[in-house]
Amino acid sequence: MKGTMIASAPRVPQSSPFTSSVEAPLASLVTGLHLSSGLKFSRQYEGTVIVPKDPVARFHSLSCLAACLLLSALAISCLLVALQDYRRHAIMPPGPSPVPFVGNKWDLPLQKPWYKFKQWTDMYGSLVTVWTGRRPTIVIGDPKVACDLLDRRSGIYSSRPRFVVMGELFTNNDSLLTMPHGDKWRKTRKIFRMGLHGRACESYKPIQEAESQRLTRDLLVTPEIFGKHLERYASSVMICVAYGRRVDSLEDPIVKKIYDRMAYMSTLNVPGAFWAESFPILKLIPDCLAPWKREVKRRAKASTEMLSRLALDVRDRMKKGDAPASFTKTLWEKKEGNPEALSEREIAYATGSLFGAGSDTSSATLMSFFLAMTCFPRVAAEAQEELDRVVGRDRSPTWSDKPNLPYCHAVIKETLRWRPVAVMGGTPHASIKDDRYNGHFIPKGTTILGNLWAIHHNEKYFKDSHDFIPERYLGSGKIDGMEPYPHRDGHSAFGWGRRLCPGKQLAENSLFITITRVLWAFNISKATDKSGQEITPNIFAYTDGFNSKPQPFQCLIQPRTPGIRQVIEREASLGEQFLDKYKCN
C-alpha cells in the first residue's frame, strides 16, 4: 500500500487520465481491480478512488491496471466466443473435436485430405463438420445428402467461399470458378450456357473428332508418351473451343503461358500459403508494405494482359473474316450493340476460365481410363466386342454410333465414377442462408465440400467400389442390395445444382469420341520389365492437388490389327486437313 493515498471521488485531480463523468467510475473500477487484494470492493461503491502519490508510480500502476482490465476483457470475450462456438458445434453436424479458435487445423492432413474426410464420414456420418479456426466446413460423404442439399436446395448452396488472394486479388472475381453467387455470376453463367451447350456444343464436335483422329495416330507412333498425347489433345480442343486456334505441341508458346498461369494460380490456393485467407483484413495493407500483395498484383496484371491479347486477337481475325467459330467469337458477337454484355476484361476472363477448367480435367479422366483398361482387361475386351459388332473394322466410331454403344457409354460413366478428377467435388460451395437438414443446423456462409472420394466409394451404392465394373450402368442401373444412385447420371463427377460443370456436355463428347476410338484401335495391356515380368500399376497412385490424376505409369498400347493401323493413318490425314483452318501463326 506504500505510495498510494485514498481520496474521495470529487477530488480526482484534473490532470488525472480519468476526468469525464463516464470515465470516473471506470477509474474506480480499474483501481479497485489493481488493489483488489488489499482493499475492500465496497469502497468503489462509496465513490472512492485510490491513486498512487508518486506520478511515475501512479502512471505505472494505472497502466498495469489498464493492461489487467484489457486482459480480463479479452479473456471474457474469448470465453464468450468459445461458449458461442461450443453451442454452434453442438447444433451443427458432428465431426472431430475442434480446439477453441484453432478448430481442426492440427487434425487436417497436409496431403490428399479426401482420404481423411472419408474416414470421418465412416466415423461420424454423411455430414461432417470440420473447423478451420472458427470457420466451419461441412464435408458431404453420401450422394443422397449431396443431391438433397446441393441440387434440391441449390438456391441456398450455390455460392463460393471467399477466396481473398486467388478470387479477389488475382482475378477480381472475374473467373467463373470462384465467383460468388449473385447477378454477375448469373450473367456470366448464362453466357457459358450459350457458348457451350446445345448448338454451340454441336459446332465443336468436328474439332473433337479431328483432334481425336490426330491423337489416335500419335498413340500409334509414340505410345510410350501417351500421357503427353492426352494432354496435347485436351489442350488443343480447349484452345480451339476458346479461341478458334489449335496447338500442335505442348511446346506451343500459348500453351506454355497458359500452363504457367495455371501453375501460379494453384500456388495461390494452397491452405496456409497466405495469412490474408485467414485474416482478410490483411488484404487492405498498402502495397508498399506487403511484398506478397505486390507480387500477386504484378502476376495478375501480366495474366490480364495475356488473356486480353488472346481475346482481342480473335476480334482482329473476325474483322478480317478469318475467325472460325469459337467461344470468344460468340462473346464478341453478342457484345455488338448490347450494353448489358460482358466488358472486354470480362470476356478475356470468361474465356480464360475455360482452359483452366477444361483441359486438365479432360486429360486426367482419359489417363484414368488408360489405367483402368490396363488393370481390368476384361472390360476392354467386352467393349471391343461391342465396337466390332456395331462399327466394324473398316472405319473408326463416330457420333452416329453413340446410341448403339451402351457398353462403351457405361465404360465412360464408370471411369468418371471410379476415379473422379475433381476428387473433392471441385471448387467448394458456400451457403447464403441459414438452413436445417436432418436436425442439424447449417449456418449461412458455411463452406460445403462434396467429397467425391467418399461419395463414389460409398459401399451403400457401389459394391466393390474400387473394381472397375461398367455393368453398374447397364440394365436398370440397380444392382441387387444396393441403393439406387440419386442422380440420373449415376455419378456426380461434374458437380451439383446451379454450379454443375457448364462444360459437362463438351467433356462428355470428348470422352465419347476418344475412348471409343482408342478402344476400337488399340489393345491396352500391362507393360513388362526387363525380365519379362508384367508391371501392374498401382490403382491408388494418384497426384495430390485440386485435380487428382494418375501418377505416371507404364502400359502397352498396340494396334489391334494391321488393317486398323491403315484406317488410323487415313483418318488422321483427313483430320489434319480439317484442322488446317485452326492453325495460327
Ligand code: HEM
Ligand atoms: C472430364 C471433364 C470435366 C470434369 C470431371 C469437370 C468437373 C467439374 C466440377 C466437379 C466442377 C465443380 C462443380 C460444382 O461446383 O458443383 C466444375 C466446374 C466448372 N467446370 Fe468442369 N469439368 C470437366 C470439364 C470441363 C470443361 C471441358 C469445361 C469448359 C469447357 C469446364 C468448365 C467448368 C467451369 C467454368 C466450372 C465452374 C462453374 C461455376 O463455378 O459456376 N469443365 N467442373
